[in-house]
Amino acid sequence: MSEQTPRRASGGRKTDRKGPTKGERTRATILDAATELFSRSGFHAVSLRDIAAHAGLTHAGLLHHFPGKEDVLIKVLGRRDRADAALLWAPDAGERPEALLDAIVRIVHRNMATPGMVGLYVKISGEAADPEHPAHDYFVQRYRVLREALTRAFADLFARPDPPLHHDAGIVAGQFLALMDGLQTQWLLEPEAVDMHASVVAFLRQLGLTLELSAEPAPPTPATSEPSSPVPPAKEPHDTDRP
Amino acid sequence: MSEQTPRRASGGRKTDRKGPTKGERTRATILDAATELFSRSGFHAVSLRDIAAHAGLTHAGLLHHFPGKEDVLIKVLGRRDRADAALLWAPDAGERPEALLDAIVRIVHRNMATPGMVGLYVKISGEAADPEHPAHDYFVQRYRVLREALTRAFADLFARPDPPLHHDAGIVAGQFLALMDGLQTQWLLEPEAVDMHASVVAFLRQLGLTLELSAEPAPPTPATSEPSSPVPPAKEPHDTDRP
């Protein structure tokens, strides 16, 4: 029954509304595999052969879809950050700054359910300190965007209480990101030794902020193995493609 | 004339008071080179040939002094941590818990003067999350020791003010280490974007602690290139040697 490529009816598939191409599905599978392996062992320690084997093809087949190893990495990172952005600036977040705190605590829980992805960011952001690293610019940009967004949100939050809190929102934004990253490093090394949720909540309390969600909101994803990706393959916002 | 071992007068050079052997000097040079290269590019991305060339010998020559690449890494890490330990628990630190805050701020400044070593720890601690990584156990142990020491110190500090502060010293210890690590990650990516000194001081203030040294204490090491090592080659306290 060689009923291959069953449904490519309407020609060039440009405005086709039906599901992903086989190529797109393969690329997604490759990115899933790369995500898992990079997460486990970093960038340099993982070979294209490893990724390809894990995705069910050969390394030559993989290179048909991606020009090189670095491109795979950039795509993996982009996919995850699009997911985080969707969580952080969800439509309902609108103008309520405390919605950001909600979202952040949600992300902490999501992270605790996906140690592999956490490991990926810890490892790659470490490697990326080298200006020669393929993901260097990516991470510089990433932290810039996150710091700016958090600075605005914290500034709003500090202005709200009576009396207002006197913190430097910019400093706190950097502190907060640093806290999350650093906690993850310790948590990956020894999960029982660090309570990421308690530490983050305590930090916000130390600032004088009051949280309504202090009680354990029960993470929606108690899975221990990576659920592929929370985001469907979508158009890249910041493109690093080379034709 | 098989009059070998020319000057080993007093037996096996055990209580010999004169300077380091040639071999010891070579090993120190190798560790300096490895430190610099691991700092710049991490563990996996650096080859023994790179290190050897940088130290002025061949990779075979290097392997005469170290059994393998992993051993070089462990020795590099051990040397730095012995230096930090000397700073953190200096003799004068005795029983004054605020001496620890002094020492911590000093370490922040030392770090800002040695971005290479900071990069080493950021990179290797990221890679070491993998239980297979040669430095995994080392880092687990390292964070355990640091958290315990900081927990005791913070507990003392919180009990001191009138009225005492009500923080969980264990949580704060983890937060503090996380803050330092995370700030370094951002600082390495974009040094102008993060003020490590201000962020750390602000954190201690957010806790309600008052510092006498708030004003810039002028780091004693304004150097930009690594000064080899602040600690002379000494007997390893935690030995990982294999004969």
Added chain:
DNA sequence: GTCTATAGAAAGATAGAC
């Protein structure tokens, strides 16, 4: 779109001369 086959470079490690 995926494969086999292979090129070409570089890795960690060892043997033995000097």
Added chain:
DNA sequence: GTCTATCTTTCTATAGAC
């Protein structure tokens, strides 16, 4: 203590058949 030479493995990437 350091070298040259070499072994063995593994890597990224390319060429071309199917």
